[in-house]
Amino acid sequence: MIEERVVLLDGAMGSLLMDQGLPPGTPPEMWNVSNSEKVQNVHKGYFDAGSDVVLTNTFGGSGLKLMAHKHGSSIEDYNRKAVEIARQVCPEKCYIAGDIGPSGVFLPPVGDGTIEGFEENFLEQAEILTKAGVDLFFIETMVDLKEAEAAVKAVKEVSKVPIFASISYQKTKRGYFTIMGNSVEECTISLQDLGVDAIGANCTISSEEMVDLISEIKQHTSLPIIAKPNAGKPELIKGKTVYQATPEGFAKDIKQMVKNGARIVGGCCGTRPEFIEKINQQIKE
Amino acid sequence: MSFPEKCKDAILAGDIDLSKNLAQKAVTDNLDINAAIDAFSLAIREAGDLFEEGEFFLPELMRSAEAMKAAMTIFDPIISEGKEDRSLGRIVIGTIEGDIHDIGKTLVASMLSAEGFDVHDLGADVPISTFIDKALEVNADIICISALLTTTMVGQKRLIDTLEEKNIRDKFKVLIGGAPVSKKWTEEIGADGTAENAISAVKLARNLLGL
Numbered sequence: 001m002i003e004e005r006v007v008l009l010d011g012a013m014g015s016l017l018m019d020q021g022l023p024p025g026t027p028p029e030m031w032n033v034s035n036s037e038k039v040q041n042v043h044k045g046y047f048d049a050g051s052d053v054v055l056t057n058t059f060g061g062s063g064l065k066l067m068a069h070k071h072g073s074s075i076e077d078y079n080r081k082a083v084e085i086a087r088q089v090c091p092e093k094c095y096i097a098g099d100i101g102p103s104g105v106f107l108p109p110v111g112d113g114t115i116e117g118f119e120e121n122f123l124e125q126a127e128i129l130t131k132a133g134v135d136l137f138f139i140e141t142m143v144d145l146k147e148a149e150a151a152v153k154a155v156k157e158v159s160k161v162p163i164f165a166s167i168s169y170q171k172t173k174r175g176y177f178t179i180m181g182n183s184v185e186e187c188t189i190s191l192q193d194l195g196v197d198a199i200g201a202n203c204t205i206s207s208e209e210m211v212d213l214i215s216e217i218k219q220h221t222s223l224p225i226i227a228k229p230n231a232g233k234p235e236l237i238k239g240k241t242v243y244q245a246t247p248e249g250f251a252k253d254i255k256q257m258v259k260n261g262a263r264i265v266g267g268c269c270g271t272r273p274e275f276i277e278k279i280n281q282q283i284k285e
Numbered sequence: 286m287s288f289p290e291k292c293k294d295a296i297l298a299g300d301i302d303l304s305k306n307l308a309q310k311a312v313t314d315n316l317d318i319n320a321a322i323d324a325f326s327l328a329i330r331e332a333g334d335l336f337e338e339g340e341f342f343l344p345e346l347m348r349s350a351e352a353m354k355a356a357m358t359i360f361d362p363i364i365s366e367g368k369e370d371r372s373l374g375r376i377v378i379g380t381i382e383g384d385i386h387d388i389g390k391t392l393v394a395s396m397l398s399a400e401g402f403d404v405h406d407l408g409a410d411v412p413i414s415t416f417i418d419k420a421l422e423v424n425a426d427i428i429c430i431s432a433l434l435t436t437t438m439v440g441q442k443r444l445i446d447t448l449e450e451k452n453i454r455d456k457f458k459v460l461i462g463g464a465p466v467s468k469k470w471t472e473e474i475g476a477d478g479t480a481e482n483a484i485s486a487v488k489l490a491r492n493l494l495g496l
Binding site for chain 2: 023024068106233236
């Protein structure tokens with residue numbers, strides 16, 4: 001599919017669940033079990049809007065992250081159920097990606113994590129998602145290349161399905177870097193060498209800020225490139241969270257990213273099915 | 286190489302042992318302690334500048350802050366002996382209840398502590414009452430409260446409202462932080478300030494206390 005045309009991902013999950021009443025401090029993965037119809041409706045909304053691939057609601061579903069929320073014992077249920085409810089609404093010729101986000105733990109000197117700890121953490125989650133039957137893996141929002149590498153290695157150990165790996169960059173005065181200081185070149189080449197099937201960027205920055213980043217990634221790889229920016233910065237207006245970006249402006253930027261080399265596109269925090277619909281229209285034009 | 290240059294190198298390299306040794310040497314050689322501390326302070330500020338320029342990232346800045354703290358552990362006993370309070374002020378800091386994001390907060394705590402503030406870091410997922418109890422217990426000058434989610438940001442407002450209800454709002458300056466926090470939100474809830482990053486947060490804290 002990637003060779004034929006641009007592949008459309010989904011948009012945000014967490015911010016939509018919060019809009020529907022997910023209380024602060026509750027891991028969104030809990031709703032895979034307790035409010036599965038709400039999670040499923042989000043997936044359905046994205047498929048209806050034109051997504052080819054949706055990500056399971058398992059971004060924070062690794063053991064370390066769930067433990068931080070004191071939900072560590074539910075890892076199996078949360079991840080298995082996430083795949084199940086996505087699968088139930090997945091149309092033909094569409095795909096379910098097992099979403100893996102950061103552990104929330106950092107290596108020294110920032111935190112007290114270890115590479116082995118990362119690998120064990122992701123291995124556990126990847127095993128459950130593999131058994132539950134995901135079509136591919138989506139490793140995303142990684143801010144430390146070493147953690148991203150550990151996640152890729154863990155998935156490779158238990159699964160043969162494609163791996164998409166996406167890093168979260170910030171824009172500094174010297175260009176795009178992760179908060180840990182990994183450069184675009186370093187991340188792209190390292191992940192490519194590990195054998196991932198697509199490489200890209202998501203979260204932290206807006207669609208406008210991501211346009212040039214995609215060109216930079218393109219300089220270092222011939223793999224399909226992922227672009228999944230945020231809908232700008234969130235603002236709290238009269239108790240409601242409002243993101244700055246409009247679906248129109250966002251889709252226009254995505255179109256430019258496609259011109260710059262992006263092949264797999266979607267939205268991160270603050271995006272909604274309308275954003276995916278607009279991208280779909282723009283790309284078809 | 287002069288003593289301040291050596292301090293600068295040690296701090297920028299994030300070399301904990303070397304920083305400690307230099308501090309110890311300053312003590313052993315009977316150097317002016319205040320001048321020695323100033324040399325280290327200049328170095329940590331330079332680390333902050335490098336961070337703002339995109340030359341330093343989280344690991345480098347944390348390492349420099351750790352090296353600074355290590356040097357200060359050598360100076361601390363001498364400072365307290367001389368009964369000269371070099372602490373710039375007492376700060377209680379934490380991430381609000383319901384929010385487990387603490388990397389930004391931890392960096393701010395480290396930089397404040399490296400600067401010379403007496404910092405009490407309560408960690409993440411901290412109830413309002415814990416912030417207030419601790420601030421009263423240590424007679425804090427500033428409460429710093431972090432939130433990374435728009436859903437938990439309302440906790441910053443609750444903290445200020447609670448301080449007002451208890452008639453102790455004037456006792457503390459309240460600084461708020463986190464990715465979604467804006468100047469507008471700061472004004473709306475009546476906080477005393479917010480900063481773009483850990484480096485600006487230190488400057489803000491100094492300004493607020495008239496330092």
